[in-house]
Amino acid sequence: MAELERALAALAGEIEFPTAPDLRPRVRERLERRRLARPFALAVALLVVAFGIAMAVPPARSAILxxxxxxxxxxERVQRLPAARERPLATGLGPARTLDQAQARSGVTLILHAPQPQHFYARPGLIATLLQYRGKPVLLAELQGDQLGITKKLAAPDTRVxxxxxxxxxxxxxxxxxxxxxxxxPGEGSQIKPRLAGNVLIWTQDSRTFRLEGDLRxxxxxxxxxDITR
Amino acid sequence: MVGRPLDESDLIGRAKRGDTHAYEDLVYAHQGIAFRTAYVIAGNAADAEEAAQDGFVKAWRALGRFREGAPFRPWLLRIVANEARNRRRSAGRRAHLALRAATEQPSGDAAPSPEAAFLSAEQRESLLAAVNELPDDQRTVISLRYFVGLSEHETAEALGLPAGTVKSRTARALERLRESYG
Structure with a gap:
């Protein structure tokens, strides 16, 4: 080992690290909370299944929300889709920014474990980025707070939920x-034009809403x- | 029958089947290095603790995708380090962590360890100052490799970088240290 590396190894024993806390009690508590929350999530999922089935049955369709x-x-389910056309995925989301700039503008801390893109889009309450996944562009949007929302209008049964x-x-x-x-x-920059959207996955985690859109199965x-919210 | 201590792969297998006690044993085994890794990246103890804790919870949720027989520590450290990086980014911190030598000296007649005896107090101060003056990316790699004790592979996993990048970054950092430390 070179002298410098020996010196670094020697220095290692003298570096002052804060004492590592015992993380077990807090981790245990959080795992337990998740375990208790699972039946509730299952119940919600079952409700969604019931909703999907009801959407597929015309007489029932008119009777549900x-x-x-x-x-x-x-x-929102509509009889006929409003006029809109296909546009690039990031249309209207603003200029490409660095992650730090986007987080500062949106007030949202991006949760994205992989992959790591270079450009980000931001509006108050929204941070988004275009990922390349399996060779296809995918728009990831993460929303927090109530400054920005998304409405999806779909015409069942053409579109399945x-x-x-x-x-x-x-x-x-x-x-x-x-x-x-x-x-x-109102007053938070130009309004974003509606557009046609394809396959979309939406999920929530804590107080965040995540949306992925792209031509993936x-x-x-x-x-x-x-991978994003692992 | 006397039970034998469970090895790590046994613990992982049990944790994957939902055994939280087995997972606690894994947390206990790795929490020290997870915390120190997060500390080097996040730059302060409070964020490091949160990052390590969140990392362990996320690793539990991702255990189903952990490949049987793969080394657990680099996989875990990658998750923890991601959490630490997210915290550092969200705090928008620019000032880097300044490493310090412990002020407490061995008491009484205790002989210094062979490693400690290798450096005089002056050399120690000089080397530490040189490390602290490295660019952020190089200082992080040196800290993880030499002070936290991660392998090159683990450092690459933790930082989400190719091993080649860690190798070249380490080489550049050592070169700079040689120039300033002598």
Missing amino acids: RFFHIGAVTV EPADMGSFGLWITGGKHVIYWETR EEQMLELAR
Whole structure:
């Protein structure tokens, strides 16, 4: 070993690190809380399944709610889709920024474990980025607070809404295209034009809402989502 | 029958099947190095504790995807380090962690360890100052490799970098240290 490396090894024993706390009690408590929360999540998932089944049956369809919420997203069933056209995934989300700039503008701390892109988009309450996954562009949006929401208008049964095994509550929207509206507050920059959207996975975790959109199959989207919020 | 102590792969297997006691044993075994890794990256003890704790909870949730037989520590440290990086980013910190030598000296007649005897007090101060003056990315690699004791592979995993980048970054840092430390 070179002298410098020996000196560094010698210095290692003298570096002052704070005493490592015993993390077991707090980790145990959080695992226990998750275990108790699971039946509730299952119940929610079952409700979503019931909702999906009801959506597929015309007589039942008219008898159930025409819209429902998941985190910052409202899903609304309509007879006919409003006029909208396909646009690039990040249309209207603002200029590309560095992560630090985007986090400062949005007030949202991005949770993204992999992969790590270079450019980010931000609005108050929203941070988004374009990922390349399995060779396809995927838009990741993370919303927090109530400064920005999303409304999705879909025409069943062309567009299917299914429960997804993700987070505390997940939805997989697939089939025919639906229309996405980004609901910004008045005075918070230019409004974002609605556009047609394809396959989308939405899930919530704590107080955050995550949305992934791209031309991926459900299992691929779930794989990416689990990597993001693992 | 006398039970034998469980080795790590046994503990991981049991934890994967939902045994939280087995997972607590894993937490106990790795919490020290997880905390120190997070401390080097996050730059303060409070964020490091939160990052390590969140990392352990997320690792529990991801255990189903942990590959049987793979080394557990680098996998865990990657998750913890990600948490630490997220905290550092969100705090927007620019000032880096200044490493300090412990002020407490061995008491009484206790002989210094062979490693400690290798450096005089003056050399120690000089080397520590040189490390603290390294650019942030190089100082982090040196701290993880030499002070926390991670392997090159573990350092690469923790920082989410290719092993080659860690190797070249370490080489550049050592070169700078040679220039300033002598």
